[in-house]
Structure formats: structure tokens, C-alpha cells
Amino acid sequence: MSVVLVINAGSSSVKWKLIEGSSGEEIRGGAVERLGTAGSGHAEAVGSILATLEHENISIIGHRVVHGGTRFTEATLVTDDVEKQIDELSALAPLHNPVNLAGIHATRVAFPGTPAVAVFDTAFHQTLPPASSGYALPSKVIERHGIRRYGFHGISYQYVSARAAELLGRPLSELRLILFHLGNGASACAMSAGRSVETSMGMTPLEGLVMGNRAGDLDPGVILRLGQGGAGWDELETMLTRESGLQGLTGSGDMREIQSAAVTGDDRAAAALEIYHHRVRHYLGAYLAQLGGADAVVFTAGVGENSAATRAATLAGLEDLGIQIDPGLNQAPGTEPRVISAGSSRVAVLVVPTNEEREIARQSIAVVNR
Ligand SMILES: Nc1ncnc2c1ncn2[C@@H]1O[C@H](COP(=O)(O)OP(=O)(O)O)[C@@H](O)[C@H]1O
Numbered sequence: 001m002s003v004v005l006v007i008n009a010g011s012s013s014v015k016w017k018l019i020e021g022s023s024g025e026e027i028r029g030g031a032v033e034r035l036g037t038a039g040s041g042h043a044e045a046v047g048s049i050l051a052t053l054e055h056e057n058i059s060i061i062g063h064r065v066v067h068g069g070t071r072f073t074e075a076t077l078v079t080d081d082v083e084k085q086i087d088e089l090s091a092l093a094p095l096h097n098p099v100n101l102a103g104i105h106a107t108r109v110a111f112p113g114t115p116a117v118a119v120f121d122t123a124f125h126q127t128l129p130p131a132s133s134g135y136a137l138p139s140k141v142i143e144r145h146g147i148r149r150y151g152f153h154g155i156s157y158q159y160v161s162a163r164a165a166e167l168l169g170r171p172l173s174e175l176r177l178i179l180f181h182l183g184n185g186a187s188a189c190a191m192s193a194g195r196s197v198e199t200s201m202g203m204t205p206l207e208g209l210v211m212g213n214r215a216g217d218l219d220p221g222v223i224l225r226l227g228q229g230g231a232g233w234d235e236l237e238t239m240l241t242r243e244s245g246l247q248g249l250t251g252s253g254d255m256r257e258i259q260s261a262a263v264t265g266d267d268r269a270a271a272a273l274e275i276y277h278h279r280v281r282h283y284l285g286a287y288l289a290q291l292g293g294a295d296a297v298v299f300t301a302g303v304g305e306n307s308a309a310t311r312a313a314t315l316a317g318l319e320d321l322g323i324q325i326d327p328g329l330n331q332a333p334g335t336e337p338r339v340i341s342a343g344s345s346r347v348a349v350l351v352v353p354t355n356e357e358r359e360i361a362r363q364s365i366a367v368v369n370r
């Protein structure tokens, strides 16, 4: 029996699972959550996780790595050189690659003989057509700096789209899907025939939806204005990666806290939720147009899986577009993939719990067996 240890270090949590290789079933696992985004808690979290695994017979260790740049277009066996290159991409994902790397480093020290595999969030979006991955900057600047949209949350989209096709009972190759990964980081993805054709995160995980600590879409003129006003690069980076989004608007980046505050009459929390919902609807509309319609809209990750209120608010009033949720199905709690649309809805609406760890284990085994 081969056992895969998966370490998934996100911006606000470190999740881990021991997975039985042949079945993909979870043996045990856990999560250290609400770590905040200062980075320090992540290394300690990985250390405490590894301390409980000392006596396990682990054959492969799979790691989520957020930014793979142009260098890593598929899951890759970790070497010292690979670690170095992941480190070099940290400037493009300062909230993520350093904590991913901390996890990789700690496990390579604790389990020196065990192969470690890096599975990249960006790899799934290699299929973005140039019209979608391009930014309209001077071509010289684009070439010199390799400026393009990469897209993120690809591990999640790959897993969730496969489960969505199973639930719909149709091959992925026939489906047009609009997926929303709404976690601490949040993004949208349009898929056609199993390929990512649009996604809301860009060169870095800052673009797109409103997130726990990131603003998402922003007029670049705002940055120029703040720079002209004296803000330095480090200050701007901290503002954009840690102090914006729901955190910036309300003082908390945690959706559960904001929803509770809004219910008890906190106007700032209610206003922040309006912006958050508005932005999700903006991308839904855009992707319906880009795909020429959709077979299903799919919600996943912490907020997408658990918040019926978010799903109801973002899909309200879209009957003319063929999208209608069933309030009872939407409210019903569940941990399995499920349909929440009304029978009369032309577009299916699904909740599909993500399992990035299972996808990482699958890809890690494939790399080691290659
Ligand atoms: N029942 C719930 N209702 C609303 N939001 C929730 C619920 N459960 C979790 N969340 C939110 O999900 C977010 C974390 O998502 P998750 O996907 O776990 O994060 P990460 O990006 O760190 O992997 C937090 O904002 C949290 O408040």
C-alpha cells in the first residue's frame, strides 16, 4: 500500500492529508486554519503536523505550489534546483510561494529519502487562449518581463470539474462550465470541453474577485496615484496582498465573521458583502458571454461550499438567463457534490466540495510512476 502525504499551504491555512494511493481515500488529515497572512504561523503549523507523522510509512509527499510561472507547466519532482526556481517565483505570489516552499523544505528534512512532488496551481490554465491570457501593454514591455495571465486555483478546478461532470452524468468534453472557487483567495474559471478558457486571477493571484485580504480588480491608476502620493513598493505590496478585500473594508477577512456582523446590523459589513456579490455576478455575466451560455455554474471552496447566503445573493434575479436556484436545496447542508438548481433552471447550479489534496495525490503518484 502506498501512502501519500499531501501538504496544502493556502494563504490562511495549512491543510494536510494522508491518502491511500490506489483508492485516493483519505486515511487521516487535519488543518491549521485562520493563520492570518503574516506568514510566520505557516512554518510552525507544518512543524506541528510533521511531528505527528514521524512513525508513518509515507511513500510520496505531494505539495501544492501556487505559482509555477512558465517554467512549471506540470507537476514536477522536487530537487534543490526546483526549490530554487519556486523561490524565484515568490515575487509573483508573495503570500503563497514562500509558505509552499517552507512546507517543501520541512518535509524534505524530515523525510529525506521520500520523493517530494510539487503540484502547481497555474499548470491547469496553460490552455488559456492568447486572447484571454494577454494584457494590452506595450509589446516590448510584455516580452521583456514575460507579462501574461497565468491563473490560479487550477488544482481545485481540475478536481471540481471532473466531479461536476460525474454529477451531471455527461462527459467533461461536452460541457461548458463556470466555476467559482470562493475561499480566502477567490477566483472564477470558464471551462469549455475540459479546458480552462478564462480565469479571473492574472499574472499574480491579486486580480479578479474581492477576496479575504485582496482587492481583486482595481484601476491601475489607483496604484499610480498612491505611488505619486509617496507610498513605497513594500507598503503597496502589503496593502494589496494583506490589508485589502474584505479585511480592508470591514476589519475582518473571514466571511463567517462578516456575515454574522451584517446580520446584526453592521453597515460596513453589509456594504462589503454587496461589493463581493456584485463582483461575482460581473464575472458570471462575462463568462456566460465568453462561452455563449453554460451547462452548469459550480460553487466550491470555503465560502462557495458552505454559504447558502452567498450563492443566493450572487444568483438572484437571473431567471431570464436560465439560472434559478431551489431555495430548499440551496439551504440544505451537505458534504457531497449536489445540485441546487430548480427543476426549471436551464443551467444547472452545483455545489461541489473541492479536494485539492486528493488531486495533488493523484498527480504526485503519476509523476513518481512516470
Ligand atoms: N459556513 C460558512 N459560511 C460562510 N463562510 C464560510 C463558512 N465556512 C467557511 N467559510 C469561509 O471560507 C473562507 C476560507 O475558505 P478556504 O477555502 O478554507 O480558505 P483557503 O483559501 O485558506 O484554502 C473563510 O472566509 C471562511 O469564513
Ligand SMILES: CC(=O)OP(=O)(O)O
Pocket (backbone or CB within 6 Å): 009, 010, 011, 012, 066, 096, 121, 152, 153, 183, 184, 185, 186, 205
Ligand atoms: C491562489 C490563491 O489565492 O490561493 P488561496 O485561495 O489558497 O489563498
Ligand SMILES: [Mg+2]
Pocket (backbone or CB within 6 Å): 010, 011, 183, 184, 185, 301
Ligand atoms: Mg484554498
